[in-house]
Amino acid sequence: MSSFDHRKYRPGPVVNLPHRQWPDRTISQAPVWASVDLRDGNQALLEPMNVSQKRRFWGLLVGLGFKQIEVGFPAASQPDYDFVRWLIEEDQIPADVTIQVLVQAREDLIRRTFEALSGARQAIVHVYNSTSPVQREWVFGQDRAGVKAIARQGAAWVLQGSRDYPDTRWTFEYSPESFTATEPDYAVEVCEAVLDVWQPTCERPCIINLPATVEVAGPNVFADQVEYFSTHISRREAIVLSVHPHNDRGGAVAAAELALLAGADRVEGTLLGNGERTGNADVLTLAMNLYSQGIDPGLDLRDPEEIVRVCTECTGMPVHPRHPWVGELVYTAFSGSHQDAIRKCLAHQTDEQPWQVAYLPIDPKDLGRSYQAVIRVNSQSGKGGVAFVLERDHGLSLPRWMQVELARMVQQETERRGGEMDGAAIHEMFRSSFIADQVPRRLVGYRLDRNGRDTIEARIARPDGEWVLKGEGQGAIAAFMDGWTRLSGLVARVVDYQEHAIGEGTDAEAAAYVLLEVDGERIAGAAIDRDTVAASLRAVLSALNRWDASGAVVPGGRCPAVSVDAG
Numbered sequence: 001m002s003s004f005d006h007r008k009y010r011p012g013p014v015v016n017l018p019h020r021q022w023p024d025r026t027i028s029q030a031p032v033w034a035s036v037d038l039r040d041g042n043q044a045l046l047e048p049m050n051v052s053q054k055r056r057f058w059g060l061l062v063g064l065g066f067k068q069i070e071v072g073f074p075a076a077s078q079p080d081y082d083f084v085r086w087l088i089e090e091d092q093i094p095a096d097v098t099i100q101v102l103v104q105a106r107e108d109l110i111r112r113t114f115e116a117l118s119g120a121r122q123a124i125v126h127v128y129n130s131t132s133p134v135q136r137e138w139v140f141g142q143d144r145a146g147v148k149a150i151a152r153q154g155a156a157w158v159l160q161g162s163r164d165y166p167d168t169r170w171t172f173e174y175s176p177e178s179f180t181a182t183e184p185d186y187a188v189e190v191c192e193a194v195l196d197v198w199q200p201t202c203e204r205p206c207i208i209n210l211p212a213t214v215e216v217a218g219p220n221v222f223a224d225q226v227e228y229f230s231t232h233i234s235r236r237e238a239i240v241l242s243v244h245p246h247n248d249r250g251g252a253v254a255a256a257e258l259a260l261l262a263g264a265d266r267v268e269g270t271l272l273g274n275g276e277r278t279g280n281a282d283v284l285t286l287a288m289n290l291y292s293q294g295i296d297p298g299l300d301l302r303d304p305e306e307i308v309r310v311c312t313e314c315t316g317m318p319v320h321p322r323h324p325w326v327g328e329l330v331y332t333a334f335s336g337s338h339q340d341a342i343r344k345c346l347a348h349q350t351d352e353q354p355w356q357v358a359y360l361p362i363d364p365k366d367l368g369r370s371y372q373a374v375i376r377v378n379s380q381s382g383k384g385g386v387a388f389v390l391e392r393d394h395g396l397s398l399p400r401w402m403q404v405e406l407a408r409m410v411q412q413e414t415e416r417r418g419g420e421m422d423g424a425a426i427h428e429m430f431r432s433s434f435i436a437d438q439v440p441r442r443l444v445g446y447r448l449d450r451n452g453r454d455t456i457e458a459r460i461a462r463p464d465g466e467w468v469l470k471g472e473g474q475g476a477i478a479a480f481m482d483g484w485t486r487l488s489g490l491v492a493r494v495v496d497y498q499e500h501a502i503g504e505g506t507d508a509e510a511a512a513y514v515l516l517e518v519d520g521e522r523i524a525g526a527a528i529d530r531d532t533v534a535a536s537l538r539a540v541l542s543a544l545n546r547w548d549a550s551g552a553v554v555p556g557g558r559c560p561a562v563s564v565d566a567g
Contacts, residue, residue: 070099131178179212304368
C-alpha cells in the first residue's frame with residue numbers, strides 16, 4: 001500500500017437536516033466578536049508572547065473595539081495568571097469590555113481561575129471538556145454518560161466558585177470540545193446537562209460555544225450542525241450561541257459565516273487567523289467580508305497597517321502579501337486587462353454612487369490605502385496600467401494609440417530588467433521617446449493670423465540654419481502642415497490629434513499628442529507647453545523629428561499602424 005493512500009480516510013459526519021433553513025437566510029448584522037488572540041493565538045506560537053507583548057496586543061484589541069477578549073488560561077500558566085492580575089489590579093479593563101478565561105472541567109483549576117479573576121468587575125469563565133467518540137473512548141476511557149457527568153460536574157464547580165466572588169458579574173461559557181466530531185444529539189444532551197446546573201435566563205444568559213476543534217468537514221456541514229443544535233437545545237432564548245472555527249481545511253471564515261446563517265450569535269476568532277495548527281477563523285477577514293456587503297462590522301479596521309505591524313511584532317508571524325483585505329498586494333493589479341478596467345471604472349466612480357469598481361471589492365482608501373499601490377507595472381502589464389500611472393502621477397492622459405506604443409516599450413524594458421517599473425521611470429521613458437521637439441528641429445517662435453482662414457509663420461531652428469515656414473489652413477496645425485509640405489516637399493498627414501490641460505488654473509500646462517502619417521507609415525509625437533498652440537506645433541515637430549527623409553527613426557521606434565477610431 002502506498003504511504004499516500006486516500007482509502008484510510010472516511011468522510012466527516014453529516015447531519016440529517018432535510019428542512020435546513022440557513023441556505024435561504026442572509027446576514028444583516030455583525031455578530032458578537034470575541035478575540036482569542038491572547039489565549040488560543042498565544043498558545044499556537046513557537047515563542048509565546050511575553051508580558052510586554054501581551055500588553056501591547058491588549059491595547060490593540062481594545063482600540064479596535066472588541067468587547068469580549070479571552071486573555072489566557074490562568075490556571076495552567078503563571079504568565080497568564082500574572083497578566084490577568086495586571087489587567088485587574090492596574091485597572092486596564094474598560095468598563096464596557098469583558099475579559100474571558102479558559103479552564104478545564106477540573107475542580108483545582110477552576111478554583112485557581114476564580115482566584116485570578118478576583119476583583120474583576122465582570123468576567124466570562126469558559127469551561128470545557130471533550131465530547132467526541134474518539135476522545136471519549138480512546139483518550140478518557142469514558143462512555144457517553146461518563147463524559148456528560150464530567151461536563152455537569154465542571155459546570156457545578158464553576159457555579160460554586162462564582163458564589164465566592166459575589167461582587168463580580170459572572171458569565172458562564174461551556175464548550176463541548178471537538179463538537180464537529182461529536183454526534184449532534186449527544187452534543188445537545190451534554191449541553192442540556194450543563195444548562196440544568198446553570199439555569200440561565202434571558203436576563204442572565206450563558207454562552208454555549210460550539211468549537212470546530214478540528215475542521216473535519218466542509219463549512220456547509222458545520223452550518224447543519226449549528227442549526228441542528230440551535231433548533232434542538234432548550235432555553236434557546238437564554239443562550240448566546242457561539243462558534244469557534246478552526247482552519248484545518250481552510251474553511252474557517254466560510255464556516256463562521258454559514259454558522260451565523262444557521263443561528264450563531266457570536267464568533268470567537270483571532271486577528272489574521274493565528275491559532276493552533278492551521279489557525280482559527282480570521283476575525284479581520286470575516287469583519288471585512290461583512291463591511292464589503294454594506295454591514296457595519298462593529299470594529300474599527302481603518303488602519304490595517306497598524307494591525308499587521310502589532311500582530312507581526314508581537315507574534316513573530318509574517319502576513320502573506322496576498323492575505324485577504326490587508327495583504328500588501330491585495331489592491332495591486334499587474335495584469336494589463338485588470339489595470340485597464342480599474343482605470344476606466346475609477347474615471348466613472350463618484351462619491352455619490354455605490355462603490356462598483358472592477359477588481360476592487362472595496363475602496364482601498366477605506367483601509368488607509370492610496371491608489372498609488374492599486375496599479376503597478378511589470379512585464380504582465382498593458383497599456384491600461386501604463387496610462388493609469390502617467391495620469392495618476394503626472395496628469396497625462398495619453399490617447400490609445402500612444403498608450404499602445406509606450407506599453408510595448410515598457411514591456412520590453414521590464415522583461416529586460418526582470419522586475420517592475422515605477423511611475424518616474426515610465427514618465428521618463430514617455431518624455432525621452434515622444435517629446436522630441438528639440439533635435440534636429442526646434443520651434444523658435446510663431447505668428448498666427450486668423451482672418452477666416454488661418455495663416456502661420458513659424459521659425460524653426462535646424463543644425464544647418466533657421467527655416468521660416470509659411471502656410472495656411474483651417475486651424476494652426478493644418479496651416480503648419482501646409483507650410484511644412486511647401487518647405488520640405490515631404491507630405492505628412494495628421495491622422496489624429498488630442499490635447500488636454502495638466503492641472504487647473506491659469507498656470508496649467510497643455511499636453512498635446514499627434515499621430516502623423518508620413519510616406520505610408522505612422523509616427524507619434526508629444527509636447528508640453530503653457531501655450532496651447534505652441535504645444536500642438538511642438539508635438540508635430542516631435543513626430544517629424546522622429547522621422548527623416550531616409551526613413552530612420554530616432555530612439556523610440558515608429559508608431560505601429562493602429563486604428564485611432566478604436567478608442
